[in-house]
Amino acid sequence: MPDGQPVTKPAYQPSRLLASRAHSAMTEADLATQERLAALDMLSAADLGLAPGSDKVWKNRFRSAANYVIPNLFDAGLDPSGLNALEIGCGTGAKSVALAPLFKSYVGVDLFYSSIAFSERAAAKMGVSNTEFHAVTAGAIRDFLASFKTKFDVIFLIAVVEHLTPIERVETLKAAFELLNTGGVIYIGETPNRLSAADHHTFFLPYFDGLPPELAMRVQEHSPRKDYVQRIANAVDPETELYRVGKGVGHQEFELALPQGSRLQDHILLDGFDLGGLNTHALRNYEPLRLEEFSILRADPRTKWQPLPPFFARHLFEGVLSKEPKAGKAFRGTPYFARQARLDGTWYSLSHAPRKEKAIYGFPRLVLNEGQEMIIPMPVNTPGRVLLGVDRESNAGVRLSAPGTDWSIEFHVGDILAAQPPFWHIHAVIGADVQTSFEELRIEKTSGPGELTLFTAGFRPKAEVSLY
Secondary structure (H helix, E strand, O other): OOOOOOOOOOOOOOOOOOOOOOOHHHHHHHHHHHHHHHHHHHOOOOOOOOOOOOOHHHHHHHHHHHHHHHHHHHHOOOOOOOOEEEEEOOOOOHHHHHHHHHOOEEEEEEOOHHHHHHHHHHHHHOOOOOEEEEEOOHHHHHHHHHOOOOOEEEEEEEOOHHHOOHHHHHHHHHHHHHHEEEEEEEEEEEEEEOOOOEOOOOOOOEOOOOOOHHHHHHHHHHOOOHHHHHHHHHOOOHHHHHHHOOOOEOHHHHHHHOOOOOOHHHHEEEOOOOHHHHHHOOOOOOHHHHHHHHHHHHHOOOOOOOOOOHHHHOOEEEEEEEOOOOOOOOOOOOOEEOOEEEEOOEEEEOOOOOOOOOOOOOOOOEEEOOOOEEEEEOOOOOOEEEEEEEEOOOOOEEEEEOOOOOOEEEEEHHHHHHOOOOOOOOEEEEEEEEOOOOOEEEEEEOOOOOOEEEEEEEEEEOOOOOOO
16 A cells, blocks of 8 residues: 555444445434344344243344344445335344334234234333234235325345245235335345245255246255155145245246336345345355356346346345336445455465365355455456455454555454354455456455455445446
């Protein structure tokens, strides 16, 4: 870094997902979220009507909404205050109770009366009074939603679409788009991708989610998860039960839910390769490969008429879709994740190696000691955002710079890791906006008593360009 070059260090805000965000409305939401998280810690399993120790999952889902979903909403340009929200598939209300206080009103819908009763009790215990909950069967969801006299500004579908049959998925998504006010959005979360190389959600089988149901019914019998196998065997309608336990979702269901002629890419405001999504779900080995496939399809004259946005390359869908097309704004560029790096003059392969001891998805475990620098090729020809992933064992300063330029930015990983609740992941991803183009990224450890351990590095251009 040239002498006298100023270094920017973002200020850390305790409950922010990302240290670099600055939304005026977020400050008030931050304080309210901190108060609810403190109240959550005081809540016992008995208060929720649960057996001792069994409240952990419910509380973790509450925390994931507070620490991930809320910042994602603001990152998509939304200020929830004054808006009306609907959550389809609210379950036992953990996310509902976390999210509802940010909104004017909040309606939760689920299949099971027991879940609705639990949601109502939890809301009362947490002092949340702007909610209403309804139980409705899957086959009646569309008619039930159509019965609402008012429309909504935000509709949440978190960990729900994969539990519907293909026709129910399309009908539910259609109903959701129709129920939105002008300018409204749908939040999709924790939805397994049918294109994933492995079903990590339900059956733990490779290339399972793309199978037709008649074949999937036979193959699922080989799953190591015998409780699901037995559940399907005991079901009155085994094929429907196959979907009830969870089966991957694809872009086709979303395409069919939109008006004919609409392009999915024009409706996506936020996806899983934005900072929030990368922090919510760790990058898996095969996802950069799928991004390359999507780029090939966009260049193929036989398939380029239906470009697949990066939203559908993640192993879990997490993002925000708008009711109206947002052409020119919605489609961020395809992310690039580095495959190699130079450390002390030696080139290392960074081809998203399988998980190793104490490593996570992305790079093999790469440790930078003080005075070391890593150089990563970055084929960038447009402004965008550098993405850098570090793990929780890191305790050091990190400087990002571009050789041959004056650009640099400095972080302390402690600030970044503190913004990530430890129950969910052992990693965190930071972002640094870049206004100029450069060909290489330099990563240096600058200070701190510990090591700097990296698991991924990439770049998200502002516009679609050829990166591969």
